[in-house]
Amino acid sequence: AQSVTQPDIHITVSEGASLELRCNYSYGATPYLFWYVQSPGQGLQLLLKYFSGDTLVQGIKGFEAEFKRSQSSFNLRKPSVHWSDAAEYFCAVGAHNDYKLSFGAGTTVTVRA
């Protein structure tokens, strides 16, 4: 079965600084990878996804992620964060022939002025 680890529970970053959130997955084949963002009291919004092809994926809100098979990682990055990026971020992995998503524990991002 697939699984996801997000090593950082909480990250604080200054507005305008860069942000990187880590995600490591465990799956025997090429995974389907997702990053979701959740603002307080809201549902999950898909930031970006990786199915195949180019390993650098561009998403919404200026986010990008890079799939590295050798490191089993799918880290999320943003060059310059805005106060509105303060939220909970979940990495998720899906498998072939299975519609279940395995979510990581999440990383809380706090943005300071």
Next chain:
Amino acid sequence: DTEVTQTPKHLVMGMTNKKSLKCEQHMGHRAMYWYKQKAKKPPELMFVYSYEKLSINESVPSRFSPECPNSSLLNLHLHALQPEDSALYLCASSQVHGGGLGNEQFFGPGTRLTVL
């Protein structure tokens, strides 16, 4: 329309009440999901409907009863809940079940449920 809607946004109920949560999507998705999410935790899958048939029940207590009246609607009927059932209940849908596009789930805003 790429939206999943959920009603109500907030619900407070007593342990003897019966209530229902509703979810609707008009993206033509044939898989729909119910998740339960506690604060600061990832969503936990409860049920999956595929082509209006229940295909996954993650050992959810019978006080939660899902229903899929048609391909656009998903309900969750609640009865005799416990205070520990208080949580954010999220609905999601996906294009088809299976890997890839089937994993790309679109989430609604959720219903915040409080059980007194």
